[in-house]
Each structure stands twice: as structure tokens, then as C-alpha cells.
Amino acid sequence: MDSSLEQITEQGVGLLIYYGMSLLGAIVIFILGRMLAGWAQNTTKKFLERTGKIDQTICDFLSNCARYVILIFTFIMVLSQFGVETTSLIAIFGAAGLAIGLALQGTLSNVAAGVMLLIFRPFKVGDYVEAAGVAGTVKSITLFVTELATPDNVQILSPNASVWGATVKNYSHHSTRRVDFVVGIDYSDNIDKAMETLHAAINADARVLKDPAPMVVVGNLGDNSVDLTVRVWCNAGDYWGLKFDLTKAFKEKLDAAGISIPFPQRTVHLVKAEG
Incomplete structure (x- = not known):
């Protein structure tokens, strides 16, 4: 025992x-x-x-x-x-x-795309971009979604896989941008005088860069007007302000110079039937 x-x-x-x-x-x-x-x-x-x-x-x-x-x-x-x-x-x-x-393959693909976005940095927070069919200012980049805010402050959440797999337009990447205008004048107006008037309006705005030099050319002979193409360069942050102000200045300067901006019109010929 x-x-x-x-x-x-x-x-x-x-x-x-x-x-x-x-x-x-x-x-x-x-x-x-x-x-x-x-x-x-x-x-x-x-x-x-x-x-x-x-x-x-x-x-x-x-x-x-x-x-x-x-x-x-x-x-x-x-x-x-x-x-x-x-x-x-x-x-x-x-x-x-x-x-x-x-x-979770969809979620994991978003994570992988988020990693690629954070490594290669096609855009950063604060940039205005267009990607995956939407456009807005980048607010944040996480591992799953990219948050954008539209100009009227609407939140957009785009899956990273959609953003990474689409063409991205980054409007804030370069420090300068080109502003394009098309200004129509009447066929009876003096083209050289109109171009000089547009140049005067351009030179009066300090936001317009001297290099590259502003350009005013005859771009098209339209149905109702002679279309002048205007191209100026500015700092990226001045783009919209310059576009709005020059549009107003062009109209005022042309009116003061006696140059008209025609509107679409049609000439109708009435033929009286005999008998």
C-alpha cells in the first residue's frame, strides 16, 4: 500500500x-x-x-x-x-x-490599392483630383477608401481599388495652369482691334504670368461669329478667380471698344409661291 x-x-x-x-x-x-x-x-x-x-x-x-x-x-x-x-x-x-x-477579396483589394496610393502618392491631401468618375478635393487617404469633398462640400467616399484602377487627373500637381477662353466677335468687327482689346484686358491683370506669354489668335470661323482663342497662364491657386474676372473684363473691354459679341441667329428667306 x-x-x-x-x-x-x-x-x-x-x-x-x-x-x-x-x-x-x-x-x-x-x-x-x-x-x-x-x-x-x-x-x-x-x-x-x-x-x-x-x-x-x-x-x-x-x-x-x-x-x-x-x-x-x-x-x-x-x-x-x-x-x-x-x-x-x-x-x-x-x-x-x-x-x-x-x-474579403474586395476589401483586401482596397487595402492593396490603398497601400499603392500611399506609396506612389499620385495625389496628396488638399489636391483637387478627378478619379473613378468623381471629382473633388482630397480630404483623407485611408487603407480602404479615399475621401473627397466636392466644390459644394459634398462628401464622396471612393473605394481605393476604383481610384487606383482608374485614370487620375490631378489639377493641383503642377504649380501653374493654363486658362482657356473662346471669345466670339461679329464678322463685321475689326479683328486686330478686338485682339488688341483682349491683350489690354490680359495685361491689366497681375495674376497673368508673362512666361509662357499670353496668346490671342483666331481659332475658328463659326456660323455666327469669328472665334478668338485666348490662352493665359497663372498660378494654380489663381485659376478660377482669374477665369471669372477675365471673362467679365473681356465683355466690358469689348463693349467699350464698340466690338459686339454676337448671339446665335438664323436668316429666314420667305419664298412666295406663284399662282
Whole structure:
């Protein structure tokens, strides 16, 4: 009886020591894994920020990815300390990841597109762009959507996959822009005088750049008017103000010079039938 009790006691102590060492090893692995994950996150973030070319959002995203990858491996190693078959567990994680990836392929494509937008930076916050069939000022670029605001301050949320897969027009990318006008004058008016009048209105506005030089030419002989094409350059921020003001100035200057801006008209000939 005593020998049986001693044997059970020895087995219990052995199991206690075995599982105690396993538990201790699991705790050590967990602590070291947490420390390593934090170190990897901070190191990755600092390295990416030092480059100065990567958006803060993607810096945070990639540093968090590094942290979670190490935490996953730490979790698997902790389970292996307790005799859990990690090979089958990894297979289960892989299958689950594949299933989740297939179910969320649209969302993942937006994440991938968001990463590409943040890396290559075809536009930045504050730019006025046209993409995926919509136009507006960029308010934010996240990993899932790009937020725009229209000129009348309507919010537009475009999926990143749609933005990245479409042609992007960035009206704010260059520091200067060209403003185009078409001004029609009557066929009976003096073309040279009209062109001089338009040049006078252009030269009176300080926002018009001297280089490239403004251009006023005869662009078309229309049905009702001689169309003068006007092209001037300005700083990108002055585009709309200059366009509105010069349109008004052209009308006032031409009126003062006695040059008319014709409107569409038709001449109708009535033929009286004989008999």
C-alpha cells in the first residue's frame, strides 16, 4: 500500500514538474515574444519614418503587421509547449486565412490599392483630383477608401481599388495652369482691334504670368461669329478667380471698344409661291 502511494506520489510530482516546466517555458516564450513583437513594431516604424517618403498611415500599418506576425508565431510556440500539434494548427490557420481572403477579396483589394496610393502618392491631401468618375478635393487617404469633398462640400467616399484602377487627373500637381477662353466677335468687327482689346484686358491683370506669354489668335470661323482663342497662364491657386474676372473684363473691354459679341441667329428667306 505504501509503495503504491509512493509510486503515485512520484508520478504526480513528475507530472507536476513536467507541466510546471512547460508552463514556465510557455510564460518565458510569451514574455519574450511580446518584447520581440514590440521591438519589431517600433523598429519597423522608425525605419519607415526615417525614409521620409512613406505616408504615416502605411508606416503604422506595416509596423503593426510586423508585430502581429511575431505574436502569431509566439502563440504557436506557446501551444507547442503544452504538446499541441502545431503542424495541424498551422494548416487550420492557413485554410482559415484562405477562406477569409476569398470572402474579403474586395476589401483586401482596397487595402492593396490603398497601400499603392500611399506609396506612389499620385495625389496628396488638399489636391483637387478627378478619379473613378468623381471629382473633388482630397480630404483623407485611408487603407480602404479615399475621401473627397466636392466644390459644394459634398462628401464622396471612393473605394481605393476604383481610384487606383482608374485614370487620375490631378489639377493641383503642377504649380501653374493654363486658362482657356473662346471669345466670339461679329464678322463685321475689326479683328486686330478686338485682339488688341483682349491683350489690354490680359495685361491689366497681375495674376497673368508673362512666361509662357499670353496668346490671342483666331481659332475658328463659326456660323455666327469669328472665334478668338485666348490662352493665359497663372498660378494654380489663381485659376478660377482669374477665369471669372477675365471673362467679365473681356465683355466690358469689348463693349467699350464698340466690338459686339454676337448671339446665335438664323436668316429666314420667305419664298412666295406663284399662282
